[in-house]
Amino acid sequence: MKKAMIYGAGISGKSVKKLLEVMKWETVLVDDKIGVSSTDAVAYLKGIDLFVKSPGIPYNDLIEKVEKKGIKIVNEIEVAYKYMKKTSKTKIIAITGTNGKTTTTSKLAGLLNAARIRSIAAGNIGTPYSGVVLEKNKYEYIVLELSSYQLENLYEFKADIAMIINLAPDHLDRYRDANDYYDTKFNVGMNQSSEDEFIVNIDDVEIIKRLDRINGEISRLSLEENTEVCLSENNLYFKDKQITAIDNFSLKGIHNLQNILFIVGVAKLIGIDNYVITNFLENTKSLEHRMEEFYIYKNKNSVINFINDSKGTNLESTMKAIGSFENPILICGGCDKNLELTPLIEEIKKSVKEVYLIGELAPKLEKGLLAVNYPRENIYTLKTLEKVVIALEKKMKTTDSEKDLTVLLSPASSSFDQFKSYEERGKIFKRLVLERFKK
Known part of the structure; x- marks a missing residue:
């Protein structure tokens, strides 16, 4: 039986532990409060085939010892993805960025469901991806909000549709500098090919600098220029076709307009009718804790x-x-x-x-x-x-x-x-x- 060590007993750690046990792996849970302590965990490393690091855990002495022993370090997202690809045909929409991730993720999942496309918002938004994949073919799309931490230690993960809402300096207590943080965000499009989609915010200078990191089919988005997804004279457009007027949108503010462009871009790539899009954007409510x-x-x-x-x-x-x-x-x-x-x-x-x-x-x-x-x-x-x-x-x-x-x-x-x-x-x-x- 293969053996995995899970470092961190938060919501994602507990969820991936359950998934691995469904996959018939033996697990060791490391957590200084409720599991094996990080100090004592060193004694358990012999025979460990996989080390699953929870996103909030820093790169400390235990991680260094794991690396020296040559044990593969992954995160919950990677484990869940590999299981999903073997058990279902569900597609992934992956969303990251410095701001707007949660609104875009939750509202996009809501719009897909309004269009009768079975979907769920998961990942950094609160519902662990590793828990959702246990439901196998229940969903046609999983809309994943991914933090920079969740984009570390990935290998085979691939999104069918990926996007970065925007980039600004953050988490510099974790990363060497802002560029290190930005580069990590671009893992959201890793392993994509021309058969996959990547929506690009061309209004963001740091995103434009890194276009060569994108292998998916690019759809450009802008609040200022005429692009595939854009705003002109109070109307939203997708590939030069008017989608809807913005006057009656329930989500207010320029930041929400940017989020809405991403939502509409994905909706049109999937083929959702303009009427469904308009009705949803005029009636959806703001999120708790966000303005x-x-x-x-x-x-x-x-x-x-x-x-x-x-x-x-x-x-x-x-x-x-x-x-x-x-x-x-x-x-x-x-x-x-x-x-x-x-x-x-x-x-x-x-x-x-x-x-x-x-x-x-x-x-x-x-x-x-x-x-x-x-x-x-x-x-x-x-x-x-x-x-x-x-x-x-x-x-x-x-x-x-x-x-x-x-x-x-x-x-x-x-x-x-x-x-x-x-x-x-x-x-x-x-x-x-x-x-x-x-x-």
Whole structure:
């Protein structure tokens, strides 16, 4: 019997363990909390045929020892793909990028199902790919959201349709530099041939630099130029044919228009009718934790609109969120990813009324803001969401403003310094606001 070691007992680790056991593999689960410890795991390496590394696990001493022993290191995506190709005819749509992955993935799966094409969103979006493939031919398409971490340690994986929404610096605590991060993203199109499809955002400079890495049939997409998938005079076009007007789309903002272009591009490559596309885009709802307007508090002479953008886990995403409102009050901070913060700091200085800082990134942000002469009296370094909401309640219930206000949680970083996930962070924020402000 073949033997696999699985490093990490999170959702993907537990799921791939179950899959491997269905495949009749013996498994050893390594996790410093609930499995064999990473220190003790070295003693179990003899006889291991495959090492499955969970995406969030860093490249530490155990990984180094595995590499020295010549044991093949893969991830959950690779294991699931190899099983799927042997057991079903399901096709893969793979989506990555710095921003917009979750919206594009979930809404594309929704559109396919609206068109009566059996589909599911999986991968980084929460449902493990390795769990979905156990359902074999239940789905015609699996729409996979893939983080850069999930695009490491791949060998045979291949998407029928691949895309990179956009690229901006992120996760520099993991990668050598931004170029290393960008190059990893291009693994989304690995092993493709001219029989496969790759949708390219030509508005993104870093994507254009790497076109020679693409082997699939390219469909170009742009918000600015006339390409295969494009926008012109408030209409979406695919290969010079009008698909639909954009006036009544339920997903608002320029960032969502970019996501929609990818969704429409895939839909037309598959052959979905324009009526189905239009009806879906006019009626679908925004995602929880992504620019989610969840509560309006009515003060004496104004209203305060609370926005949960906990999914804003990088600088680019938060800068776009800030730009969607007029002088918002920003709640920002989280893990320190070792990123250059200047672009965000400049955007806060230019566009943010007040800023409330949380998490381990708070001191860096405060120092950077003071260095560019952002008013000290408009900076509140309170470290936790609970303290922020308490301070906001005290201030807003005692200050009679005649101007409507927006309170925007958009952290510009991941949540793991204080929360299990961005979902937990967003849910706690919404709970705290409702407890303090709801009449």
